Amino acid sequence: MNSPAVERTETPVAPAKKGEGIVLQRLLPFLSLIILFVALAIASPNFLTNTNLSSVARQTAVINIMALGMTMIIIIGGIDLSVGAILAMGGLLGTMAMEKGLSIPAGVLIGTATGLVCGLANGLMTTQLRIEPFIVTLGTLGIFRGLTLIISNGLPVHRIPQAFSFLGEGNVLGIPFVLWILVACAIVTHIVLEHTRLGRYTFAIGSNREAAVYAGIPVNFHTTAVYAIGGMLTGLAGMIEASRLMTGQPTAGQGYELQAIAAVVIGGGSLHGGEGSVTGTLIGAFIMGLLSNGSDLLGVSPYLQQAIIGAVIILAVTLDELRKRRTMTS
Amino acid sequence: MLLELNHIEKRYGGVTALGDGNLAVQPGEVHLLLGENGAGKSTLMKIIAGIVARDAGQMLWQGREVHLKTPAEAAAIGISMVHQESLLAPHLTVAENLYLGREERLPLGWVRRRHMIEAASLVIAEHRFPLRAEWAVEKLTPAGKQLVEICRAILHGSSLVIFDEPTSSLSGSEAAEVFRIVRTLRERQVGVIYITHRLDELQSVGDRVTIMRDGRTVHTGPSAELTTERIIHHMVGREVSAIYQRNPLPQGDELLRVEHLNQQGRLNDISFSLRAGEIVGLAGLIGAGRTELCRALFGVDPIDSGRVSVCGREVVVGSPKHAVKAGIALVTEDRQITGLALRLPIGHNITLANMPAICRLGLVDGRAQNSAAVDYIGRLRIRAGSPRQLAGRLSGGNQQKVVIAKWLFRQARIFLFDEPTRGIDVGAKVEVFNLMHELARAGAAILMVSSEMPELLQVADRILVMRGGRITGELPGRTTQEAILRYAALETQPPAEERA
Numbered sequence: 135m136n137s138p139a140v141e142r143t144e145t146p147v148a149p150a151k152k153g154e155g156i157v158l159q160r161l162l163p164f165l166s167l168i169i170l171f172v173a174l175a176i177a178s179p180n181f182l183t184n185t186n187l188s189s190v191a192r193q194t195a196v197i198n199i200m201a202l203g204m205t206m207i208i209i210i211g212g213i214d215l216s217v218g219a220i221l222a223m224g225g226l227l228g229t230m231a232m233e234k235g236l237s238i239p240a241g242v243l244i245g246t247a248t249g250l251v252c253g254l255a256n257g258l259m260t261t262q263l264r265i266e267p268f269i270v271t272l273g274t275l276g277i278f279r280g281l282t283l284i285i286s287n288g289l290p291v292h293r294i295p296q297a298f299s300f301l302g303e304g305n306v307l308g309i310p311f312v313l314w315i316l317v318a319c320a321i322v323t324h325i326v327l328e329h330t331r332l333g334r335y336t337f338a339i340g341s342n343r344e345a346a347v348y349a350g351i352p353v354n355f356h357t358t359a360v361y362a363i364g365g366m367l368t369g370l371a372g373m374i375e376a377s378r379l380m381t382g383q384p385t386a387g388q389g390y391e392l393q394a395i396a397a398v399v400i401g402g403g404s405l406h407g408g409e410g411s412v413t414g415t416l417i418g419a420f421i422m423g424l425l426s427n428g429s430d431l432l433g434v435s436p437y438l439q440q441a442i443i444g445a446v447i448i449l450a451v452t453l454d455e456l457r458k459r460r461t462m463t464s
Numbered sequence: 465m466l467l468e469l470n471h472i473e474k475r476y477g478g479v480t481a482l483g484d485g486n487l488a489v490q491p492g493e494v495h496l497l498l499g500e501n502g503a504g505k506s507t508l509m510k511i512i513a514g515i516v517a518r519d520a521g522q523m524l525w526q527g528r529e530v531h532l533k534t535p536a537e538a539a540a541i542g543i544s545m546v547h548q549e550s551l552l553a554p555h556l557t558v559a560e561n562l563y564l565g566r567e568e569r570l571p572l573g574w575v576r577r578r579h580m581i582e583a584a585s586l587v588i589a590e591h592r593f594p595l596r597a598e599w600a601v602e603k604l605t606p607a608g609k610q611l612v613e614i615c616r617a618i619l620h621g622s623s624l625v626i627f628d629e630p631t632s633s634l635s636g637s638e639a640a641e642v643f644r645i646v647r648t649l650r651e652r653q654v655g656v657i658y659i660t661h662r663l664d665e666l667q668s669v670g671d672r673v674t675i676m677r678d679g680r681t682v683h684t685g686p687s688a689e690l691t692t693e694r695i696i697h698h699m700v701g702r703e704v705s706a707i708y709q710r711n712p713l714p715q716g717d718e719l720l721r722v723e724h725l726n727q728q729g730r731l732n733d734i735s736f737s738l739r740a741g742e743i744v745g746l747a748g749l750i751g752a753g754r755t756e757l758c759r760a761l762f763g764v765d766p767i768d769s770g771r772v773s774v775c776g777r778e779v780v781v782g783s784p785k786h787a788v789k790a791g792i793a794l795v796t797e798d799r800q801i802t803g804l805a806l807r808l809p810i811g812h813n814i815t816l817a818n819m820p821a822i823c824r825l826g827l828v829d830g831r832a833q834n835s836a837a838v839d840y841i842g843r844l845r846i847r848a849g850s851p852r853q854l855a856g857r858l859s860g861g862n863q864q865k866v867v868i869a870k871w872l873f874r875q876a877r878i879f880l881f882d883e884p885t886r887g888i889d890v891g892a893k894v895e896v897f898n899l900m901h902e903l904a905r906a907g908a909a910i911l912m913v914s915s916e917m918p919e920l921l922q923v924a925d926r927i928l929v930m931r932g933g934r935i936t937g938e939l940p941g942r943t944t945q946e947a948i949l950r951y952a953a954l955e956t957q958p959p960a961e962e963r964a
Contacts, residue, residue: 330826334819345803348762350784350785350817
């Protein structure tokens with residue numbers, strides 16, 4: 135029998151030993167992404183081709199950019215169900231502006247700004263009316279989609295300058311342009327979250343809103359800002375989607391909100407707020423992208439695909455919960 | 465013997481929570497369990513209540529060895545526990561909470577609501593609880609909720625009831641109510657285990673005492689034989705002067721002046737001032753308006769009329785943001801709810817209220833944050849491995865210090881402490897008092913709310929007493945409990961119904 139006194143002198147060392155375990159478990163999503171990648175490379179000869187990989191990147195980028203904004207929103211303890219509708223509205227207004235003769239950059243800017251305004255509306259409503267973001271964005275999901283359909287009369291915008299396709303389909307230095315955009319957005323979001331006051335407040339508000347209020351933090355301002363940023367990124371994603379389709383589709387982005395939320399959650403984000411990371415979300419989005427691409431390549435039925443991705447979400451969150459429980463019981 | 469625990473061991477990972485836990489409880493006895501935070505009391509109680517399983521040792525229930533795996537198994541053999549934190553469903557009524565999980569059901573799952581309310585009313589009346597079966601639990605004060613917890617524990621005919629710090633959120637008359645209920649349990653030959661941090665409760669309720677330290681039982685004996693000094697000696701393992709002594713500091717400028725503060729239904733014509741270097745106690749019973757006053761001064765619940773001046777200049781405290789800017793800090797009693805982001809590192813918590821101080825060009829300067837955190841961890845002797853440790857993994861006393869560090873880093877000068885010693889152990893209490901003294905010496909003005917009058921008498925330079933939202937008296941620091949009580953409780957008050 136060990137003497138308890140000896141045990142106790144060891145305890146200061148224990149957190150460090152635990153730390154290694156935590157790092158390993160934190161790496162788990164990343165490892166599963168790599169394993170998935172390698173497995174697909176072995177299973178399908180078409181996987182490691184240039185066309186396929188850049189197609190995965192292009193497909194994933196739209197969800198990924200949305201998911202970056204969703205990461206911030208979920209960390210602050212919120213949710214945004216309206217991003218699919220925002221994506222459609224941004225894409226539609228941006229392409230309409232081009233149809234009316236504005237330049238391509240101006241169109242992209244308008245699409246992105248549309249997203250920003252929608253996000254701002256979401257943020258103002260949750261903070262000022264004090265309604266749960268789930269309810270607010272469930273409402274605006276309908277409002278934004280409805281407005282988009284009214285504005286477009288339900289018809290897609292087709293007359294878009296040919297050069298606009300570069301945004302979604304072009305290459306820079308042999309790498310899809312959207313991937314560059316994604317990397318840039320991810321780096322900026324990561325810096326904002328980890329190294330700025332806004333990011334710090336985002337974690338603090340999500341971890342304990344009451345304590346943030348008591349610390350004198352302008353909670354409503356920062357919450358609104360986070361929803362606006364999320365909307366802005368979604369607006370940009372809407373323009374990329376429009377560029378890939380070369381149409382402004384008023385019905386674009388249906389169900390994307392759930393994919394964006396899934397990416398954040400697979401990446402370790404907690405719907406209770408206070409937890410989540412850009413790298414986690416990127417991994418989450420790519421895992422989903424690879425799963426759907428891999429199923430296509432291997433001829434898995436698209437019906438089964440949905441079930442697989444659903445199961446992965448539950449599995450990822452279960453593993454993450456187990457990790458948290460292990461770290462908390464000390 | 466009702467319950468006997470011999471050489472209980474329990475470890476979590478590499479950490480030994482219990483090394484040698486021993487406890488014996490007889491029917492009809494009130495057994496006090498004392499010990500600092502982390503001494504192993506809670507773990508031992510969780511083992512008795514079937515919440516965690518022991519690693520080694522023997523648990524005898526009425527002479528027979530038992531291995532309880534769930535709280536339901538413990539309840540089935542007659543062991544129930546009154547938890548420190550409220551585990552009630554706030555939207556349900558008192559009666560529904562009392563029968564939660566044990567509702568009488570007719571076929572098809574139909575709950576006999578009226579019958580349940582009648583049965584609950586009977587039990588409430590029998591024990592003379594100041595409650596009503598149909599009240600909504602969310603409208604009750606903390607004291608009222610505690611009484612519902614107690615009522616639930618004794619409702620189902622337990623032979624052993626564990627009280628985990630039942631009076632830590634209660635003041636005078638409510639605590640007396642709990643003592644009365646404990647005594648009636650004793651008369652009915654129920655065994656009671658009573659965990660407390662308040663040593664003055666010793667004589668009021670206890671028959672025997674068991675003291676734990678570092679996961680071991682270090683003393684068991686009749687409570688009448690023990691002096692406060694002996695108990696503290698057993699708890700901390702060293703001699704500590706039981707009565708904290710502090711010498712008043714020379715007083716500086718007036719930092720805070722409050723004039724004719726009013727808040728509809730809560731505060732009535734409050735006027736007082738605080739000087740630099742001064743610790744002013746705020747006494748009163750639960751519901752007297754002390755917490756409300758702190759919240760009003762901090763801008764959480766804005767005032768209707770009156771003036772607040774800081775350093776001679778009038779300030780409008782419409783929100784905590786304004787109060788923080790004016791240099792006012794509030795350290796609340798429920799620090800886990802309003803003071804800390806438990807899932808964030810200590811370093812983040814300390815710097816949270818003063819981010820501009822560690823930001824360069826809009827980016828957080830990690831090195832500045834780290835050095836600030838290390839500095840305050842050292843200055844306040846926070847027992848933490850590193851600034852990266854999560855705040856949620858600290859003990860209560862150290863969490864308290866992190867909250868104080870946060871305000872020090874914000875350069876606050878007016879500190880409102882609302883029950884700063886609630887739920888922390890004796891050693892940590894003395895440290896908090898020392899800290900307050902240090903703050904005062906560094907030129908801060910301190911308003912300290914406490915329901916524990918001996919603490920106020922030890923620490924405060926003068927004492928304000930509140931009752932019914934008014935300041936009813938101002939006393940010098942070296943006054944008596946009787947004098948405070950005279951101002952605090954001139955009229956008898958109904959305990960549960962008024963808002964806290």
